[in-house]
Amino acid sequence: MKRRNFIRNIGIAGVGLPLIPNNLSFDLSGNKNIPVHSPVSITTWNFQEANRTAGELLQKGISALDAVEQGVRIEESNIKNHTVGKGGAPDRDGKVTLDAIIMAPNGNFGSVAFLENIEHPVSVARKVMEETPHNMLVGEGAYQFALSQGFEPENLLTEESEKQWKNWLVEKEYKPIINIENHDTIGMLCLDSKGDIAGACTTSGLAYKMRGRVGDSPIIGSGLFIDNEVGGAVATGLGEEILKNVSTFLIVELMRSGKSPQEACEIAVERIVKKPTDLKDFQVAFLALNKNGEVGSYCIHPGFSYALHSKGDEEAVQSKSYLAEK
Ligand code: GLY
Secondary structure: OOOOOOEEOHHHHOEOEOOOOOOEEEEOHHHOOEEEEOOEEEEEOOOHHHHHHHHHHHHOOOOHHHHHHHHHHHHHOOOOOOOOOOOOOOOOOOOOOEEEEEEOOOOOEEEEEEEOOOOOHHHHHHHHHHHOOOOEEEHHHHHHHHHHOOOOOOOOOOHHHHHHHHHHHHHOOOOOOOOOOOOOOEEEEEEOOOOOEEEEEEEOOOOOOOOOOOOOOOOEOOOEEEEOOOEEEEEEEOHHHHHHHOHHHHHHHHHHOOOOHHHHHHHHHHHHHOOOOOHHHOOEEEEEEEOOOOEEEEEOOOOOEEEEEEOOEEEEEEOEEHHHHO
């Protein structure tokens, strides 16, 4: 399989224009005339390995739902990443608390929030969706449910994260460097060969947050939304700003009304920036994917990139941004 791994400058290549103008082909073998979609996987930030894993699973015919779960689990286990899963930055009390959501093509979703001591919140979220009559479990209830499903408890606070937290305790001032420390979420959208879309989003949230704080990631319509008739959207960045605007639901509804994924992401960012907020302090970024395999991305500050797996190729793509254009 041919692989590329480079930053593509959207100013030249034009992300948001249909990347896959003809996403559909037909399998005429045996005169079946079954539509075959070209799988697409997109993931926030530079989580290339996770995205490639999902993309390659899709190429093998794995469902979008399985691909997003398997893909994001890679970052949940990556202890070098201080914004997701094990090794994630703790809250101000030194506890790692995780949020995650997964949404299926059938419109169902599962999510967990304020979950401690479990490495793979996305898989707990999937169990919530598939094994309970509910959609969301939090805190101790989510933890007890995870144990009942066979998940093993473990300490998620690594030496490195503990050291950084202890440094923070000296000054108790935390000003994340935009696009560097704010890589706060892995969000992934997949379109499989049957044309179904699923998504997942998982995070340790804002570093040194107040105990009990939950961001946008596990909240349906904020961190993630999928409508299999239209497409999906996922968010990363400062959760408080995304929550106030229910941004991923907005993006999907804009696509339903005829906007391209790129146009929809731009409108969602503009909704945030036109409110009285101080843009210099935070980043917000969105990815969107529609049923034709077209993708879009927009953020506030330049510097947000995403991983794209399409037609067997893996790329890192630089997103357009509001502040670079205004
Ligand atoms: N976007 C992740 C968070 O704010 O928790």
